Amino acid sequence: MAIALVTGGSRGIGRATAQLLAQEGYTVAVNYHHNAQAAGDVVADIVAQGGKAFAVQADISDEKQVEALFSRIDQAAEPLTALVNNAGILFPQCRLENLSAERINQVLTTNVTGYFLCCREAVKRMSHQGGGQGGAIVNVSSAASRTGSPGEYVDYAASKGAVDTLTTGLSLEVAACGIRVNCVRPGFIYTDMHASGGEPGRVDRVSPAIPMQRGGQPEEVAHAIAWLLSEKASYVTGSFLDLAGGR
Template sequence: MDVPVLLITGGGRGIGAATARLAAARGYAVAINYRHDASTANALVDQIRAEGGIAAAFAADVGEEAEVTGLFEAVERTLGPLAALVNNAGVLETQMRVEAMDAARIRRILATNVVGPLLCCREAIRRMSTRHGGQGGAIVNVSSVAARTGSPGEYVDYAASKGAVDTLTIGLAQEVAGDGIRVNAVRPGFIHTDMHASGGEPGRIERVKAFVPMKRGGQPEEIAHAILWLLSAEASYCSGALVDIAGGR
């Protein structure tokens, strides 16, 4: 029996890594994309293989068109036809008010968080769409609750980029629904990942958890379970959904 192939961008750490582990355990061949940290991605591949799963790591900057095209071609050559995509790669930068931001920072955020998912969706559709001879498939975009809260005083640029991901999800879901492709998004809240260190505050979850009705940060595995449900046949009539996973926030 053919093994379904799942590509996870930014799959070496945090939510991406948790999704890769769970997907492999559920029978996917997992393509783990990373940009710089080959050692972490390869260690995850080794772990999955040691547990009997199928996985391979692929370097690419999703903000660069040629690298995205090469990524999808490499995944197909190595693992087979694509069945699903998780657009997880995302960046943020040091906490800052908008008046202090420069264009270079904003472009870096948008390149990875907006251009990247659009390019990856394009390549996935070209391969999965029944319009192009594919077998259909599923896409899950990793957005953020920041898309509706705005992250004032910290990450308005990041929040704006995730608002774009929400709009992408809604529009694309309608565009390709007749082509056998479902498109949904998860919107995590405060999750325990290394991303907060990129913003200059590794312990941010402890500071902000009081604002969460459940009074705790989430774990990457809690997001991964929602992603795998959206990819699965159990979600066969679900497309265009934005699923908040934020402890009630």
């Protein structure tokens, strides 16, 4: 079929997405930053189910590593036709007056610059004008881009606001190049990321305030991503799917 690159594919939403895309016939490039064991486990699970996958290490905030990541994909026998920009970082909950420039820049470099770089390299390979077969990109944003995450993660929320704008602008820029660009905005999903924010049980704490009275599962987000990548969404670009239980 073709290759789907999932950044941050070793855990959470990325892991669920990689597994589902493999079931749908993609050869999945599972990108990871540092946890080779977790990425290897995802690949092993996919292969055990009869799918095809390989792991590729890269820190997407580093331009040279992103270029090397895509060069590795170029060595495969199949073309890249799908990109899921999912890798991201989050730091402990903090009010804005206590944020350091170092923290802000780390968040923006990974969550924004990394997405731009991966989109850049994917477009070069997918664009009809460049001899590509076309393709689809799904950016994983967050409901935080709408709420602002006051008192917790304003820096993270701002980075996701930039992802939303990237999605809109790039979708228009490459619409005539055979490339669709869409975005999912998950709300409170049961993933390890909340532990990075210092509150592993955050989803359970906020669940009563969610209209559907529960947090979401990574697989629920993965199905939305897979639909946006599929031919079933062939006339959809520049669109946003909120997966936040009504919040």
